[in-house]
Amino acid sequence: MISLGLLLAAAAGIPAQEETYRDPGMKTIVQVAIVCGDIEATSKRWANLLGVAQPKITLTRPGREVKVTYRGRPSEGRVKLAFIRMGQVVLELMEPVGGDTSWKEYLDKHGEGVQHIGFQVTDLEKTVATLKSLGMPELHRGRYDNDNGTYVYFDSQPSLGVTVELLHSDPPAKRE
Amino acid sequence: MISLGLLLAAAAGIPAQEETYRDPGMKTIVQVAIVCGDIEATSKRWANLLGVAQPKITLTRPGREVKVTYRGRPSEGRVKLAFIRMGQVVLELMEPVGGDTSWKEYLDKHGEGVQHIGFQVTDLEKTVATLKSLGMPELHRGRYDNDNGTYVYFDSQPSLGVTVELLHSDPPAKRE
Numbered sequence: 001m002i003s004l005g006l007l008l009a010a011a012a013g014i015p016a017q018e019e020t021y022r023d024p025g026m027k028t029i030v031q032v033a034i035v036c037g038d039i040e041a042t043s044k045r046w047a048n049l050l051g052v053a054q055p056k057i058t059l060t061r062p063g064r065e066v067k068v069t070y071r072g073r074p075s076e077g078r079v080k081l082a083f084i085r086m087g088q089v090v091l092e093l094m095e096p097v098g099g100d101t102s103w104k105e106y107l108d109k110h111g112e113g114v115q116h117i118g119f120q121v122t123d124l125e126k127t128v129a130t131l132k133s134l135g136m137p138e139l140h141r142g143r144y145d146n147d148n149g150t151y152v153y154f155d156s157q158p159s160l161g162v163t164v165e166l167l168h169s170d171p172p173a174k175r176e
Numbered sequence: 177m178i179s180l181g182l183l184l185a186a187a188a189g190i191p192a193q194e195e196t197y198r199d200p201g202m203k204t205i206v207q208v209a210i211v212c213g214d215i216e217a218t219s220k221r222w223a224n225l226l227g228v229a230q231p232k233i234t235l236t237r238p239g240r241e242v243k244v245t246y247r248g249r250p251s252e253g254r255v256k257l258a259f260i261r262m263g264q265v266v267l268e269l270m271e272p273v274g275g276d277t278s279w280k281e282y283l284d285k286h287g288e289g290v291q292h293i294g295f296q297v298t299d300l301e302k303t304v305a306t307l308k309s310l311g312m313p314e315l316h317r318g319r320y321d322n323d324n325g326t327y328v329y330f331d332s333q334p335s336l337g338v339t340v341e342l343l344h345s346d347p348p349a350k351r352e
Contacts, residue, residue, distance in 0.1 A: 028264075035337070045310070048310060089264065160222060161289060162290050164225075
């Protein structure tokens with residue numbers, strides 16, 4: 001369908017431009033991720049504060065196995081992960097392990113802190129294009145450790161004050 | 177009611193200690209707050225990314241009027257605020273204005289970023305006591321600008337990787 005905006009643009013002789021795509025998943029934050037230096041100690045303190053069991057800590061497979069790229073290049077970076085569900089939001093704790101990643105960069109530069117906030121989108125590549133068109137290049141990308149989805153981080157700190165992550169689960173048909 | 181723990185402690189001659197209080201409000205993150213240097217520009221970029229109207233920007237009353245304390249002392253600090261609701265979570269944008277506050281300290285030290293995550297609690301002082309008992313002293317406190325609630329920040333960055341904020345609305349009877 002041609003939008004009124006496109007018709008008006010055509011009538012005024014302005015080059016037509018498709019409206020920017022905005023995924024419904026951008027309406028809710030689903031993840032708040034903290035990079036830390038010692039996930040064992042930090043996850044224990046969070047569990048103690050919240051009165052929940054200490055979450056399981058896992059280590060992702062080597063970067064090449066989960067197709068990690070960082071600033072456009074393959075990376076061997078890995079990360080220790082722990083998750084605590086808090087309603088709509090999952091609190092993610094991350095301890096970088098080896099290799100260049102945005103997790104390691106954040107920890108080296110800022111120390112411990114909230115490294116990114118995550119959104120679960122339905123159309124990953126359209127949303128990637130939207131962020132790029134708004135001046136936020138892709139920074140870091142990888143497959144989920146169980147290979148059923150993709151995450152992409154953007155260099156959005158200068159624009160938005162924080163790194164934005166898009167999370168995208170493979171549609172069931174595409175899963176191997 | 178006396179807990180089994182207290183009875184066992186008494187039997188063993190250990191000083192009795194009440195179980196640590198944990199507020200039901202600690203189970204869900206309700207606020208993610210970004211400190212920025214130019215709230216006008218940052219809020220415009222967020223609104224553009226999310227496809228929503230630019231939020232209204234307000235400036236809090238002077239620190240003494242909203243009883244701001246920072247590291248135990250009165251502060252004249254103020255802050256420009258903008259809020260974008262994203263499901264359970266409110267994204268809060270904050271631009272510090274004058275005076276010593278934890279907002280200004282974060283911006284001076286780290287640059288723009290997620291300065292705190294917020295929890296809406298039902299028993300403020302019991303939860304303040306819990307955080308203190310877990311080694312997280314109170315850092316910054318104030319009344320809401322419309323004087324119907326209180327917020328408290330804790331020096332929790334070294335323990336949890338982020339500053340925790342407790343939000344507490346006055347019970348209706350106590351409102352003036």
